[in-house]
Amino acid sequence: MVDMKAKVMGDRTARGEAVEDATYTLAQRRFHWWTVLLVATQVPLGLFMVRYGAATDFAEPTGKLYDTHKLMGLAILLLALARLACRLAQGVPADEPTLEPWQKVTSHITHWAIYALIIVVPLIGWLAISYYGPFEPFGIKLPVLASQDDARATQAFYWHKLAAYALIVVVGMHVAPLSSTTQSAGTVCCAACGYAPGGSREDSPPQRRP
Ligand code: HEM
Ligand code: HEM
Numbered sequence: 445m446v447d448m449k450a451k452v453m454g455d456r457t458a459r460g461e462a463v464e465d466a467t468y469t470l471a472q473r474r475f476h477w478w479t480v481l482l483v484a485t486q487v488p489l490g491l492f493m494v495r496y497g498a499a500t501d502f503a504e505p506t507g508k509l510y511d512t513h514k515l516m517g518l519a520i521l522l523l524a525l526a527r528l529a530c531r532l533a534q535g536v537p538a539d540e541p542t543l544e545p546w547q548k549v550t551s552h553i554t555h556w557a558i559y560a561l562i563i564v565v566p567l568i569g570w571l572a573i574s575y576y577g578p579f580e581p582f583g584i585k586l587p588v589l590a591s592q593d594d595a596r597a598t599q600a601f602y603w604h605k606l607a608a609y610a611l612i613v614v615v616g617m618h619v620a621p622l623s624s625t626t627q628s629a630g631t632v633c634c635a636a637c638g639y640a641p642g643g644s645r646e647d648s649p650p651q652r653r654p
Contacts, residue, residue, distance in 0.1 A: 469534050475527040482520050483562065487612060489513050511581035514573060518586075521566040528559055538653050554618050561611040568607055572600030 468476070493509035500506065539548045573579050574588035575597035590596070 467537055469530075471530055472527070472534065472536070475523065475530060479520065479523055479527065479562065482516060482523065483611070483615070486513065486516050486520060487608065489516070490608060508582075514569070514579075514581040515584075517566040517569050520562055521570070524559065524562040524566075528563070531559075535653055554614060557614045558611070558618060561607060561614060565604065565607045565611055568600055568604040572597050572604050575600055 489509060490513055493506060493513055496509065497506040539551070543551070570579075571589045574590045575593045577588075577592045579586045579588050
């Protein structure tokens, strides 16, 4: 079995020399597209269920929508933690050499902000639900993070909503095709997208960065 860490370390020390794999690893690409799928479902679901519940006095299937949102949110949290561990262990390809320094910095800030938010948003949601009492989506008994406190639940949901809206904005910056403010946006526009599932960034420089 290949020692991935050693391989990556080898790539890092071999800056400027040809190495086999200067793209995101297959695991990283899979993590990315699973995250996209889940977050792209989770956000509209959250926005819809709240408004549907308010408009119908929580008529069915509001409860099921809420339970789906809670379970999917926990799945995103687990995925984000696994993905972060994978990134810390394997590094990522070096920046596109054509980017200006400010574009590199902006792209790094955007990526780390997304990592932070896909961890913080579900954690606050979980905390908020815990303040409401037992946490049993679809009858599955799950651990709570705090004891019951309705006032804190309201506060925590306010922050959950705010952080979720921040996530929408940051992901918008990440994918906006006409924006040149992030490295990824440029890459998305580019036909040689190195991040497509199974794709490769053929012109990427032969290094990885942490
Ligand atoms: C990355 C994961 C998550 C995202 C992106 C997300 C996003 C959202 C969004 C956009 C809303 C609607 C806010 C509004 O307009 O009022 C919402 C509401 C809500 N979320 Fe999440 N959420 C996530 C994870 C979770 C988790 C893990 C839980 C609980 C375990 C949760 C529980 C709730 C609840 C109960 C509401 C309704 C709050 C209310 O009625 O005011 N969410 N979420
Ligand atoms: C919910 C939506 C999305 C989330 C949460 C997300 C998250 C992320 C994160 C955290 C990274 C940084 C990876 C790392 O450096 O470890 C990343 C990179 C990337 N994403 Fe996304 N992404 C989303 C949507 C998209 C979409 C729709 C596309 C393409 C159409 C895309 C294309 C890319 C590309 C090309 C990179 C690599 C950029 C680079 O090398 O700097 N992403 N994404």
